[in-house]
Amino acid sequence: MAVQLAAAALSLVALGARAGAGAEELPVPAWAGYVRALPPYVPQRQVSGTVRSWGHGFLKVMMHDWEEGFHRFQPQVRFQDDLASSAAAMAGLYSRRANLGVLAREIVPMETAAYRKVAGQDPFPVTVLTGSYGDPDKIMALGVFVNKANPLARLDFDQLDAIFGAEHLRGAHGNIRTWGQLGLTGAWKDRPIHPFSGPANEAPAFYFSQTVMGGSVLWNCALRQFDDVPLPGGRHIDGYQRVVDALAQDPDGIALTGAGYRNPNAKLLAIAVAPDGRYVDPTKANVADLDYPLARAVKFYINDGPKIRPNPAVIEFLRYILSRDGQTQVLREGVFLPLTPQTVSAQLRKLHD
DSSP, X not given: OGGGGOOSTTEEEESXXXXXXXXXXXXXXXXXXXXXGSOOOOOSSOOOEEEEEEEOGGXXXXXXXXXXXXXXXXXXXXXXXXXSOGGGHHHHHHTTSOSEEEOSSOXXXXXXXXXXXXXXXXXXXXXXXXOOSSOTXXXXXXXXXXXXXXXXXXXXXXXXXXXXXXXXXXXXXXXXXXXXXXXXXXXGTTOBOEEEESOTTSHHHHHHHHHTSTTOOOBOTTOEEOOOEEOGXXXXXXXXXXXXHHHHTOTTEEEEEETTXXXXXXXXXXXXXXXXXXXXXXXXXHHHTTOSTTOOEEEEEEOOSSSSOOOHHHXXXXXXXXXXXXXXXXXXXXXXXXXXXXXXXXXXXXXXX
């Protein structure tokens, strides 16, 4: 695993020596040491024109940083960002009013179908960074928790579908509703499973339904969902934290929430895709390198097909984002997670104009 190649816990890496005099040095945690192995941005050619971004505003700060860094190498490129809603991203692309689509969630089937019908080609995603470890506004990884008293240590996707779902499109033989069905014995054998989650109408639940439940939206009817609780002064109690806190009070609970949330009486489980697969712990390192099965990537969408060709300025901008320069800026942002050399290489191979 790439993150295991990292050096000491606080190595220092320059924030782009070519980015200008006085650039700060950034403390790099051990799990992110792989950023130093990424290739620096070297322009394939000088480009001009306008990169027009439509979509969600969750990346406004990150986009500003990338655009400012890229402009030092490509001063003839301009940017127009219209970042208000993920719903605008694909329409902007197939109407050709935008050439970069920004989604704060996974693309939904209706968006894919609409793009294909109008554009006459498939959507073209490019992974630009890894989502957060536990920020619901920044495409967080999902974690599955049980009470600290529970001896269970790991689950696979089939088991998760049978616990949280009711339709079982992955092929499970039936519901899993007691701890004995997961192999626990003794006093645990006949105890009922109490499932908890955040809101079922938000992007994390949609991701889980598509990835783990085979696209089903039929949840366990016993599922208890937690929303944010508003407080005076515009503050709120985070619903995803409420999930973990409720689990900590219930030995029979199992919780689906952000991997980065914590309660001393709740513990995270290792997850595998298949029953005979490799179980991966939801550490920040395993989320960052997308090794953990419930980690979520942040993707940009571009026009790249036989009907609508890619914009050269967009391709160069994406090459910058996928460089050491761009991914170091991700690390500096502090919540999003940078891509590994393996993921960067795979994305760079996709880019052409």
